[in-house]
Amino acid sequence: MFYQGVLTKMETEYSNPIQYYLVFENDFININQLLNKNITMQFVKYQCLNCGLDKPIYRQGFDKQCFYEVPQAADWVMRPELSKAHLGIEDRDLEFEKKAQLQPHIVYLANSSNVKVGVTRKSQVPTRWIDQGAHEAIEIVEVPNRYLAGITEVALKEHVADKTNWRKMLKNEIEDENLVEWRDRIKDFIPAEVMDYFIEHNTETNLDFPVSQYPEKPKSLNIVKQVSYSGKLVGVKGQYLIFEDQTVFNVRANEGLVVKITIN
Template sequence: MTYQGVLTKMASEFLDPIQYYLVFETDFINVNQLLDKTITLAFVEYQCLNCGLNKPIYRQGFCKSCFFDVPQAADWVMRPELSKAHLGKEDRDLAFEKKAQLQPHIVYLANSSNVKVGVTRKSQVPTRWIDQGAHEAIEIVEVPNRYLAGITEVALKEHISDKTNWRTMLKNDIKDEDLVVWRDRLKPYIPNEALAYVIESNTETLLQFPVSQYPEKPKSLNLEKSKHYTGKLVGIKGQYLIFEDNTVFNVRGNEGLVVAISVNV
């Protein structure tokens, strides 16, 4: 059986273990059902997530011209402290920016390769943690807009990392941490503008990923160069497919690629 469609980040369902789905225009795949099966990934062409044209993908699923034009790829997306919608100031599209920025946001701690601080819309909890491959996470601040979340993250990352080491995350070479202790330790560094929004009492969320074998030395698959790859799927973590031969494929990192996925029987 063969499926074909343009890659976007896998949808997920917070169950035990987490369920993953590849969603195409006219079909979808429950990726968990492919575990322990040999599958082939083949590159077909590009399809920019904005203009839909067969043009090389620059970043985040967009061709180069669209990347520098669409509001979904503006600087405030990666750097929330640059958000300006709360001031009524437009970056690329004020209506879009108000919708995205002027809603509750969470500043959180997550443990994927190490304890890190991050920001997400409240509606994206726990999806954001799943996408990062975090096995435990906790909310520490809930604010009414993206700007306040951003300046809180900036303040806290002076004292804790804001990055995930994807290789460490995939190898599962991590240790459990008491995130409540980390939360309390970081409270003194929360900026005054966000102090009223501190979450005083809550517990960790634990996440279980469908992985039967972690890679010892993860090697990233570049499907644009290799054009096709065949391997036995042994796990899914974050936005990565993990194969028996230590190959890993970052689905989100390949958004905008049209692929054919064949299940070998």
């Protein structure tokens, strides 16, 4: 049995454990059902998520030209503090930017390799935490737009990390933290104009990933260079497939690649 399609980040369902799905144009795979099975993945071609052309992917599933043109890849996506839709100022597409930026956003703490601060749309909770491989997370503030979330993140990352160590996350070298205490400890560093949005009384969310074997020395698979890879799938965490031979494959980092997946 085989499936073929263009890679996009895995869809997830919050359950115990997390359920993962690879969604193609005319089909989907429940990745959890492939655990402890041998699969073969082959690179077929590129397919830009915007124009659909077979051109090398530059970043985020887009070829180089599309990456610098589409609103989904503008600077404010990675740096929320640059958002300007609340001022009516266009970056690349004001209508798109208003829809994306002028909606409730959450600033949160998540613990994947360490405690980090992050920003996501409220509608993306807990999906964002799952994608980062966090085993626990908590909301700090809920604000009405992306800009306010962005300036809060900038202020807080002076006092808490804003990056995940993907190797440590995949090796499951984690320590449980009291995120309620973390939340209360960094409250004083929240910008004054955001303080009214602080979430005073909530508890952390815990996440359980479908992994039977964690890699001691994870090796990242470059499917474009290798063209074909076969291995036994033993886990999924974040957006990574984990194989028995310690190979790991970041699905999200390979968006825009057309692959053929064979279940052996």
